[in-house]
Amino acid sequence: MNDQSPRYVVGVDIGGTFTDVFFLDQAAGRAEVAKVASTMEDQSKGCIEGIREIAIDPKEVKQAAKDLLDRGAESVCIVFINAYANAENERQALEVVRSVWPNNYAEASSNILPEIREFERTSTTALNAYLQPLISSYLAKLENSFKVNAFEGQVLIVQSNGGVMTIDSAQRFPVRTALSGPAAGVIASTYIAGEAGFHNIVTCDMGGTSFDVSLVVEGESTLAAQTNIDFGMTVRTPMIEMTTIGAGGGSIAWVDRGGLLQVGPQSAGSNPGPVCYRQGNDRPTVTDANVVLGRINASKPMGDKLDCLDVNAAKAAIELQIGSVLGLDVMAAAEAIVRVANTRMAGAIRLVSIERGFDPKNFAAMPSGGCGALHAGALIKEVGLKSALIPRFPGINSALGCTIADMRHDFVKTVNS
Numbered sequence: 494m495n496d497q498s499p500r501y502v503v504g505v506d507i508g509g510t511f512t513d514v515f516f517l518d519q520a521a522g523r524a525e526v527a528k529v530a531s532t533m534e535d536q537s538k539g540c541i542e543g544i545r546e547i548a549i550d551p552k553e554v555k556q557a558a559k560d561l562l563d564r565g566a567e568s569v570c571i572v573f574i575n576a577y578a579n580a581e582n583e584r585q586a587l588e589v590v591r592s593v594w595p596n597n598y599a600e601a602s603s604n605i606l607p608e609i610r611e612f613e614r615t616s617t618t619a620l621n622a623y624l625q626p627l628i629s630s631y632l633a634k635l636e637n638s639f640k641v642n643a644f645e646g647q648v649l650i651v652q653s654n655g656g657v658m659t660i661d662s663a664q665r666f667p668v669r670t671a672l673s674g675p676a677a678g679v680i681a682s683t684y685i686a687g688e689a690g691f692h693n694i695v696t697c698d699m700g701g702t703s704f705d706v707s708l709v710v711e712g713e714s715t716l717a718a719q720t721n722i723d724f725g726m727t728v729r730t731p732m733i734e735m736t737t738i739g740a741g742g743g744s745i746a747w748v749d750r751g752g753l754l755q756v757g758p759q760s761a762g763s764n765p766g767p768v769c770y771r772q773g774n775d776r777p778t779v780t781d782a783n784v785v786l787g788r789i790n791a792s793k794p795m796g797d798k799l800d801c802l803d804v805n806a807a808k809a810a811i812e813l814q815i816g817s818v819l820g821l822d823v824m825a826a827a828e829a830i831v832r833v834a835n836t837r838m839a840g841a842i843r844l845v846s847i848e849r850g851f852d853p854k855n856f857a858a859m860p861s862g863g864c865g866a867l868h869a870g871a872l873i874k875e876v877g878l879k880s881a882l883i884p885r886f887p888g889i890n891s892a893l894g895c896t897i898a899d900m901r902h903d904f905v906k907t908v909n910s
Contacts, residue, residue: 503544507536514543549573549582554589568598570622572615576603577907597664598625605666606729609907613719613729620728621668628667632660651677651894653732654716656901669730672720675705676733677894682859683709684897685884693856694882695842696735697872698890699865701743701780702760704838707735708845708856731903736844740837742780742864743767746811746830748818756833768810769802777814779864781807782830785823788867795863795888835868839875846876853877861890 504515508531516525532539561569569590576583580603587601602618636648650663651673663670675698682696692712698705707714719729739758743766746756756779761767765774767781769791783789784807791802808823816826846853858881860869869881884890 505540505543507531507539509533512536512539512543514540549586551585551589554586555593558590558593562593562595567596567626568622569594570600570602570605570618572602572611572618574611576601577607577609577614580607596626598622598629600625600665605668607906608729610729613727616727617668617729620671620726621666624667624670625664628670629664632664636660649900651898652901653730654901654903655680655714655733655898657895657898658900658902662902668728671728671730672732672735672737674891675707675735675737677898678705678861678891679707679709679714679733679735679894680898681890681894682861682884683712683714684894686857686859686882687712689882691857691859691882694859695846695853695856695878697838697842697858697860697865697869698862699838699860699868700741700862701766701864702739702741702762703737704740704841705735705737706838706841706845707733708849708851709859710851731905734845736841738837738841740779740834740841741862742783743778744834745776745778746782746815746833747776748815752819754815754819754829754833756830756837767807769804769807770799771803771806775810775814777807777810777830779830779834781811782827782834783864783867785811785827786831788831831868831871835871835875838868839872842872842876842878854879857882859884861887863888 502517502519506513510531511528512531514527527543529539529543558569571583571586571590573583580601583601583603587599590599600618600621602614605618605621606614608614639648648660649657650660650670651657652669653672653676655676658669678698679696682694686694686709694709696707696709715734716731717734718731719727720732721727739760740756741760743761744757745759745761746754749755761774761776761778765772767778768774769781769784780789784791784802784804789802791804794802811826812823815830816823819826821829846856853876856878858869858873858878860866860881861884866883866887869883872878873881886893
């Protein structure tokens with residue numbers, strides 16, 4: 494709908510035979526009337542039908558959908574403020590939109606989140622609509638590739654709540670995949686730790702871009718009802734509770750205007766990657782610092798793209814952009830980068846433990862990701878964790894979690910008592 498939509502004052506007279514409805518459009522100075530048969534078994538039905546004759550207009554909804562298509566919209570979501578209590582009008586509007594929409598990327602908020610709180614419901618439904626074209630297209634290509642290669646099994650997608658869902662569900666509700674990768678890592682860590690007799694752990698997933706921390710108490714991870722992502726957007730869907738900071742192996746080290754060394758949140762990612770990857774990046778990263786310090790074997794890099802890492806290039810970048818600015822030699826500058834990264838990660842661990850009333854001495858660190866085990870010792874010392882449990886394959890922990898997760902769906906609905 495648009496700003497020119499009519500705003501009515503409505504009067505209703507429910508009689509024994511007919512229900513009369515009078516509409517006054519105050520803005521336009523126009524009056525309209527409707528008369529429908531009364532429904533004595535439930536008089537509210539006749540009232541609603543009478544109002545519907547003039548007011549929530551399918552032609553107007555259809556025209557609004559066509560206008561969006563003309564403006565290049567790929568997906569659409571419909572949100573009525575009281576749809577959590579009665580979704581009928583929203584569903585009717587959705588049917589009208591789908592009659593002209595050229596794809597399946599049309600959804601109503603009552604199907605995504607039938608809960609009170611219109612801001613959270615709108616934000617979550619809007620994000621779902623934004624993700625649908627991207628995720629649906631990717632999953633369709635993935636499924637087709639499996640079929641072409643004679644795969645006869647079922648493809649399941651991990652959700653942010655730690656469970657899995659079918660491709661059809663993921664294409665309709667892509668918002669449920671938010672932070673699903675780290676969630677799978679928590680599932681794997683919880684399972685491995687339980688098998689080893691550790692029931693209180695802090696999962697520390699340090700990848701190339703971020704550091705994800707979650708607390709597992711007595712063998713159970715915590716589900717958060719909602720979370721906030723970039724740009725202040727709220728996502729209200731059950732997800733494993735975790736804290737994420739920009740402190741991964743690819744996080745870039747830099748000196749701010751005040752002369753303080755910072756690490757992240759910017760990341761070199763996989764392309765171009767750290768300086769030592771020799772793919773065009775000239776800004777030093779945490780991985781470069783670890784390579785210079787000999788904490789990573791430069792002759793045996795992870796992955797299949799490189800035969801070796803360029804230690805000299807990493808040294809040159811650290812010396813130029815960190816060491817010379819702070820008055821440190823290259824080794825001291827590399828050590829400083831690692832210490833700053835460790836301090837930031839320790840802060841994230843304190844956030845999920847001490848600040849929530851849990852004593853770190855009762856928890857073991859469970860590092861994962863390509864860089865997690867490398868920093869485990871420093872994190873134990875800095876935070877005061879009792880020990881660390883290193884999985885056999887820390888770099889593929891999230892992938893392992895995908896094989897452990899069960900089929901799961903969480904349903905919520907507001908009930909007015």
